[in-house]
Amino acid sequence: MRHARWVLVLFVCLGAAVPAASAGSPALGKPQQADVAAMLVGVEEIALPGVPGTLSVFGPKAFPVIAGTSGGRPAPLVGATRHGRGRAVLFGHGYFEAALKVGDTEKLVRNVAVWVAGKARSKIGVRKWKAVRASLAAQGHEVIALDDAAWTKQLSSLDAVFVPLADITEAELAVLAKRLKGGLGVVAGMPGWGWQQLNPKRLLSDDNHGNRLLGPAGLVWGGEYLTKPKSGTLRVKGPAPALSHAGIALDALVAEDEGGPRLAPADGALAVATVTRAIREVPTDDKLLLSRLGKLLKHAADPRYLPSAARPLGDTDGLGKLLLTMQVQRDALLEPARIRAHAASEAFPGSVAKSARRVRRKVMIDTAIPGWHSTGLYAPPGGLVSAVIERRAIADGLALRIGAHKDRLWGKGAWSRVPEITVERPLDATSSEHACAFGGLVYVVVPPGCTLGSLRVALGGVVEAPHFKLGMTTTEEWLARQRSNPGPWAELETSKVIITVPSATIRALDDPEALMIWWDRVMDGCADLSARPHERVRPERYVADVQISNGYMHAGYPIMTHLDAAPRFVDLPTLKTKGDWGMFHEMGHNHQHKDWTFAGTVEVTCNLYSLYLMETVCEKGIGHVAMSPASIAKNTQAYEKGERKFGLWKAKPFTALIMYQQLRTAFGWDAYKRTFATYRDLADYERPKNDAEKRDQWMVRMAKTVGRDLGPFFERWGIPVSKKARAAIASLPPWQPDDGR
Secondary structure (H helix, E strand, O other): OHHHHHHHHHHHOOOOOOOOOOOOOOOOOHHHHHHHHHHOOOOOEEEOOOOOEEEEEOOOOEEEEEEEEEOOEEEEEEEEEEEOOEEEEEEOOOOOOHHHHOEOHHHHHHHHHHHHHOOOOOEEEEOOOHHHHHHHHHHOOEEEEOOOOOHHHHHHHOOEEEOOHHHOOHHHHHHHHHHHHHOOEEEEEOOHHHHHHHOOOOOHHHHOHHHHHHHHHOEEEEEEEOOOOOOOEEEOOOOOOHHHEHHHHHHHHHHHHOOOOOOOHHHHHHHHHHHHHHHHHOOOOOOOOHHHHHHHHHHOOOHHHOOOOOOOEOOOOHHHHHHHHHHHHHHHHOOHHHOOOOHHHHOOOOOOOOOOOOEEEEEEEEOOOOEEEEEEEEEOOOOOEEEEEOHHHOOOOOEEEEOOOOOOOOOOOOEOOOOOOOEEEEOOOOEEEEOOOOOEEEEEEEOOOOOOOEEEEEEEEEEEOOEEEOOOOOHHHHHHOHHHOOOOEEEEEOOOEEEEEEHHHHOOOOOHHHHHHHHHHHHHHHHHHOOOOOOOOOOEEEEEEOOOOOOOEEOOOOEEEEHHHHHHHOOHHHHHHHOOHHHHHHHHHHHOOHHHOOOOOHHHHHHHHHHHHHHHOOOOOOOOHHHOHHHHHHHHHHHHHOOOOHHHHHHOHHHHHHHHHHHHHHHOHHHHHHHHHHHHOOOHHHOOOOHHHHHHHHHHHHHHHHOOEOHHHHHHHOOOOOHHHHHHOOOOOEOOHHHOO
């Protein structure tokens, strides 16, 4: 029922008053400014342990203390709040062990202890964190270890407590909440994203005990990451910006929309980022921020706030971004029967004609294959999809997915589509209903290790989409019916690769069989170079999208590309002659192995696959101008004339690739295949544990494969290896690329 409350809050508060922002730059109140100043005395640089997470600060008595950077903009790393007569501080990671001794971190933690306790010398309980116990005791506090099961019984005698909130029980949470309101200070730290990874089926906003404790005070852990500078520390240049407080940011955006003070572009972008993040992170029954956001729903049908490739929503469209975020969050919590088509779905991923026949189909799923199983069916935007599965399957973790475009775009400055447009829900009953406001291809998702065998799933309320499956769909069936199916997205499938493109891309495709046989050759080429069998645990996937989360293309499951790549996927004559370096590059990422990919080569060893595929399945064999003979000669000469620093080598992927190409020219691709094979069956203790071991093993294994001492070659390129590794191959004849064989 808590999800329903979130939706109710939005709809009943359309008339809620929204405080106007004051003229000038938004700022925290004077009491909060004084609190921040007290905590930052003597603090100029602090640790950034691990990968810190964000906080959302949104309550009227809550405030950000220190901000890091997320998506290029400030986001709270440390936040505080007053609640009842108590005070609390959250950190976006664990700061109470080794991190204490980095920079001014210990000073910050000690300042925080004084602030939450309300006095310079106090009685503080600490659960588990031994390093902070010693630090606080040295500061003059009376420190009590709270390590026994009955630790909450001691809270009534304490001024403050340091406690891992995610680990507490329901009973402990109830006691702590009561004591906090009564005047107890509370300090905790963890990355919210880490908790979410460990609890994928639970809501960080609602199920994390720390967020349940402090959500009513307007302070929660969020699920985003903070960027970690190369220094590994954070320079504290002053208090966190006021606009990293979601309540203040919302005030400023609404006031601006109603004719109030205009925000500077950077301030407007920060305000939008802060509020959109908070909308996704506040508890679903929140009454502090969500009630004030309800007023924005009056703009729900405004076409100005519908993103498209022709008119992306940027940082100047702050109200539109907030509106879309609210709608996505609301729909994620609605019952499927209440979901309606979103107006932005017409632009992307596309609409389904009302005349398109809704059908009911039974599909067979081989549960020995994990991942997404294509059904050839499409859910219309807002359409109710029924799913019926066998009773034996309801406890095995199967799910129904609507939509292939899983990239989330919340961190992008401009949105060419709504940032989150797919839905995946468990198939945990014999009969269930599903819906997505944006529609999409329908998949049955099988978890790894499923042993159900063949499984029948009946799906209703869907339309048929163009779907070619090599070995099952005939060319005659394709031409007569399949390629004309009404679904706006199509899939071309083999047991090794599946390509998802707009249906308009394949309407004129006459020979999908020849095309997909060629794509199977690409996949077999990747397997050959990796020294792996041709048959795969699951097929790889390519999906074209109007906007993706990172780069021009990016690897993963699925590999994501922009829409301009869609026609190239099905242009067999061009693929056979020229190939596609970018598509091969991303597939290379999915095949490169961490054991032989050290720092500086992530964007290099993937290109071995591009080179190999260009030579073995394409006719022209170069594929990228940087690997033309002229470019290779130019880049090699420039590198050899320089100091040949390893840092330069790592910074220039195509220069680094020349080194790998020289080995291929001299010893052939078979040397790579045989070397890669030596890694395949290594025991864990034999695998390289760090970059230095990776470089050593790569040189030694390749040298032993080709029977030549590659030490001088690695030295020539400036690649550091150990004396031990050099000695292991010193008995072999030395080799340089200009020596011949």
